[in-house]
Amino acid sequence: MSVVEDDGAPAEQLSALEEFRRAPGAFIRQRPHLPLVPLVLVVFVLAWEGVVWAWRIPEFLVPAPSAIGRALVAGLTSRLYLDHFGVTLYESLLGFLIAAAAGIACGTLIAQFRVVEQTLYPYLVALQTLPKIAIAPLLIVWLGFGITSKVVIAALVAFFPILVNVIVGLKTVDASKLDLMRSLDASRWQTFRYVTFPNALPFVFAGLDIAIVFSVLGAIVGEFVGSQRGLGNLILQFHTSLDIAGMFAVLLLLAALGVGLHLAIQAIQRRVIFWAQADHIVGA
Amino acid sequence: MTAPLIAVSRLEKTYLTRVGTRIRALADVTLDVADGEFVTIVGPSGCGKTTLLRILGGLLSASSGSVELLGRRVSGPSRNVGMVFQDPVLLPWRTVLENVMLPVAVLRLDRRAHHRRALDLLGLVGLAGFEDKYPHELSGGMRQRVSLARALVHDPALLLMDEPFGALDAMTREAMNLELQRIWRESGKTVAFITHSIPEAAFLGGRVVVMSPRPGRIVDVVTVDLERPRDLDMMGSDAFGSYTRKIRHLLGPKGWLE
Ligand SMILES: Nc1ncnc2c1ncn2[C@@H]1O[C@H](COP(=O)(O)OP(=O)(O)O)[C@@H](O)[C@H]1O
Ligand SMILES: [Mg+2]
Numbered sequence: 001m002s003v004v005e006d007d008g009a010p011a012e013q014l015s016a017l018e019e020f021r022r023a024p025g026a027f028i029r030q031r032p033h034l035p036l037v038p039l040v041l042v043v044f045v046l047a048w049e050g051v052v053w054a055w056r057i058p059e060f061l062v063p064a065p066s067a068i069g070r071a072l073v074a075g076l077t078s079r080l081y082l083d084h085f086g087v088t089l090y091e092s093l094l095g096f097l098i099a100a101a102a103g104i105a106c107g108t109l110i111a112q113f114r115v116v117e118q119t120l121y122p123y124l125v126a127l128q129t130l131p132k133i134a135i136a137p138l139l140i141v142w143l144g145f146g147i148t149s150k151v152v153i154a155a156l157v158a159f160f161p162i163l164v165n166v167i168v169g170l171k172t173v174d175a176s177k178l179d180l181m182r183s184l185d186a187s188r189w190q191t192f193r194y195v196t197f198p199n200a201l202p203f204v205f206a207g208l209d210i211a212i213v214f215s216v217l218g219a220i221v222g223e224f225v226g227s228q229r230g231l232g233n234l235i236l237q238f239h240t241s242l243d244i245a246g247m248f249a250v251l252l253l254l255a256a257l258g259v260g261l262h263l264a265i266q267a268i269q270r271r272v273i274f275w276a277q278a279d280h281i282v283g284a
Numbered sequence: 285m286t287a288p289l290i291a292v293s294r295l296e297k298t299y300l301t302r303v304g305t306r307i308r309a310l311a312d313v314t315l316d317v318a319d320g321e322f323v324t325i326v327g328p329s330g331c332g333k334t335t336l337l338r339i340l341g342g343l344l345s346a347s348s349g350s351v352e353l354l355g356r357r358v359s360g361p362s363r364n365v366g367m368v369f370q371d372p373v374l375l376p377w378r379t380v381l382e383n384v385m386l387p388v389a390v391l392r393l394d395r396r397a398h399h400r401r402a403l404d405l406l407g408l409v410g411l412a413g414f415e416d417k418y419p420h421e422l423s424g425g426m427r428q429r430v431s432l433a434r435a436l437v438h439d440p441a442l443l444l445m446d447e448p449f450g451a452l453d454a455m456t457r458e459a460m461n462l463e464l465q466r467i468w469r470e471s472g473k474t475v476a477f478i479t480h481s482i483p484e485a486a487f488l489g490g491r492v493v494v495m496s497p498r499p500g501r502i503v504d505v506v507t508v509d510l511e512r513p514r515d516l517d518m519m520g521s522d523a524f525g526s527y528t529r530k531i532r533h534l535l536g537p538k539g540w541l542e
Contacts (some may be wrong), residue, residue, distance in 0.1 A: 176373045183341055184390040185361040194386065245364045275376040275418055 009158075046095070063245035072249035080234075085253055087230040088219050091147055092261070095154025096215040100208060103159050107166025112192065132156045133221050140226040148221035150230065157218035158211035163256055169203025202276040205269040212261045220254070231257075287355055288316040289343055289442060289474045290340065295349035300467050307445065309335045311499035319441070322475045324485040326531065327495030328473070333478045334520055336500065337446050340476060341365050354441065363391055366435030368445040368474075372417040372427035380430050381415035387438040398437060405433040408467055422477045425456040436471065449484070459514075461487055465513055471512070482535075486527045487514060494534040503534050 020027045028034060045065045054062040075081035084163055085218070108115045110124075136153050143149035173196055181191045223232025231250050238246040270277070295312040309332040317323050327333050338344040342361040351358040353365070366387075374383045381402060385441055388398040406412055409429035419427055424473055429447055449457045461484060468475055479485050485492045492506040508527050510518065516523055 073523070174373075176369060176371055177375070179343060179369070180367070180386075181375045183361050183365070183367045184341055184387050185363070186390045190390050193376065194390065198375070201377075273377070275420060 011194030014058060020172050026121035028037075060242045060244050063248060067245040068094065068248040068252070071243070071245040072252060075246065075249055081231075081250070081253060084229055084231050084234045084250075085257065087147065088216070088223070088254075089257060091150040091219040091222070091230065092154050092212075092215045092257070095151045095156075095218060096158050096212050098151070098155040099162055099215065100209055102155070103207070103211070104166055106205065107163045108170065108197075110187075111167045111170035124163075128160055132160070133218070136218075136221050136225045140222070145226050145228055149218045150227065153222040154218035158215040160181040161210040162207040164202045165207025165210075166200065169200030169207075172201050172203065201273045205265070205273060209262060209269070211264050213258055216254070216258055216261065219280075289319045289321075290315070290317040290476070291350075291352040291356060292316070292336075292340070293350045293352075293354075295330065295339065295351060296347045296381055297339065297344070298347045301484065302366050308499040310339075310346075311501050313500065315505075317474060317476060317494065320472055320474055320496060322465075322477065322488060322490045323493060324477045324479055324487040324489030324491075325493045326479055326493065326535070327500060328497050329480070331495045332499050332500030333414060333495060334446055337367075337476065337478055338446050340442075341367050341444050356398070360398050363518075364441045365444050366438065366440040367446055367492070368428070368435045368443065368448045370447045370450055372419070372424075372431040374427055374430055376419050378418075379415065380411065380419070383430055384433045384437050386434060391438055393438060401439075402433065402437050405436050408436075408470065409433045410463065419432070425452050427459060428452065428460065436467075436473070441474060443473045443475045445475065447478050447480060450480060455482070462516065464488065469513065481521060482517065482528050483524075483533050486524060486531060488517060492527075492531055494531055496508075496536075506531055506534070 016027075016056055030051060049064050049066060054061060063071075072081075109119060130202075134150075135156065139149045139152055139156075177195050177199065178191065181195055186194070219230065220232040223230040224236065227233045231254055233252050238244070238250065292313055292315045295310055297308075298307055299307040301307060312511040313336060325333055325336065328422075337343065339346050340353070342356065342358050342365070345359075353362060358441060378386070384402040384406060385395075385398065387393075388395060388402070403412075403415065406415060409432050411426060411429055411433070413420070414426070419430070422430070431449070435445075452460060464475075464477075476490075477485075477488055479488075483506065484486045486506075486508055489508055492508060494503045494506065495501065496503050509524065510523060
């Protein structure tokens with residue numbers, strides 16, 4: 001972001017891309033990690049391949065990266081993986097959305113109304129310390145092997161990081177901003193709408209970012225405990241048939257799912273709270 | 285004689301801290317401010333200047349004594365008051381124009397009419413063309429000007445300013461003083477302006493209220509009889525020097541604050 005000085009001349013700050021285009025050599029020299037990051041991956045994969053090949057390690061113990069690659073391509077082209085991928089994605093996303101709605105609503109009630117906070121606080125602490133994953137078998141019993149139980153588990157796991165961040169965010173407001181609203185005789189709702197809520201958004205997004213990863217975790221654990229479809233289910237199937245290369249391929253898909261969802265949240269965050277990051281950079 | 289815009293009479297403020305001790309911040313403050321006047325208030329740090337201003341703005345209640353604004357007892361925030369705080373206190377998620385329009389939204393005033401007025405005010409504070417910028421794109425001085433435009437947008441009779449330029453560098457500060465004088469003359473508002481700086485107090489104020497260390501009392505009120513508009517050259521004049529000397533003497537043996 002550019003800072004406009006009093007004399008009206010904006011302080012020039014180049015984007016990384018523009019800098020690279022002007023002087024690629026200097027750009028890389030200032031950031032030696034940029035070529036090193038992919039290099040580490042390449043060296044690691046090659047070493048792995050070499051070790052498996054040199055010691056003739058059987059594929060049902062540790063498959064070579066090339067074998068994993070073949071399994072991945074075969075699974076993707078037969079649509080088998082994609083169907084399971086879609087199921088897990090659906091469970092995670094739906095669980096996440098429910099958790100987001102519930103977390104923001106409950107967090108707001110708790111942060112805005114003292115009675116609600118004081119009443120619910122002991123239960124929240126108790127629930128917060130309970131490993132939510134442990135409820136998964138019970139939920140499978142109640143809700144069956146279908147998608148519903150996974151959605152609920154995902155939502156349950158994703159709910160708490162959102163709730164906590166919403167509460168913290170709504171309570172972290174500069175006294176000066178509240179003073180400003182008070183000097184205008186603003187109603188409680190106006191103060192919430194114009195100041196407290198937007199002010200909490202950076203915290204809310206921090207919570208959403210954790211929650212989206214948690215929701216995938218919840219869906220997978222749910223599938224482990226009892227399911228017919230999904231990437232967690234697929235891992236169990238490969239486990240039974242000792243298809244280790246297939247398991248690795250699914251892990252790669254899971255990693256892609258996690259990274260993709262995280263990047264999606266970040267992209268939304270950059271649009272919604274652009275002011276927070278810019279504010280941070282300038283140090284205002 | 286018409287009734288004063290502000291009438292403060294025998295005002296006392298004692299804070300009760302959380303640990304139970306009492307801090308007497310203001311003692312027997314009596315002061316009238318006429319409509320259209322520019323009053324500056326100087327005093328050592330911690331003498332109760334902010335306390336006084338917050339009571340005038342209805343953000344804080346007095347322990348005893350009375351405060352009247354436009355003949356009515358102050359019992360809470362009023363739309364007849366615009367406040368400028370030491371920090372600009374802009375909302376970073378709102379554009380400059382949206383920040384200026386905040387009081388319009390909160391006070392549920394006519395949006396269309398005040399949109400025009402907000403743009404005019406931004407012109408008045410020298411920020412025409414910056415409507416759609418965000419606060420983080422502005423310098424400190426520009427942010428404080430936005431805050432000034434916001435304080436004026438709902439057309440309050442009284443402007444309360446608490447060391448608004450204290451965080452600015454000396455040159456920006458002088459420029460802001462000149463602009464504030466111009467805005468005050470053009471808008472006809474009554475201004476109560478707190479400052480740490482004796483020259484700033486003498487330059488801006490028609491009267492300078494000098495306060496003692498805690499508990500804050502009014503030591504004296506110095507009427508500054510210098511022609512308006514005042515300019516920066518005038519600050520080197522003998523007349524100006526005699527005013528600042530007088531204020532410094534009133535502030536006590538230590539003379540200079542911070
Ligand atoms: N909320 C409060 N509780 C207790 N003491 C306070 C509070 N606010 C201010 N004070 C005390 O009252 C005195 C006057 O404060 P203030 O009005 O902020 O002074 P000034 O603005 O002149 O520096 C100070 O000693 C300060 O510590
Ligand atoms: Mg103060």
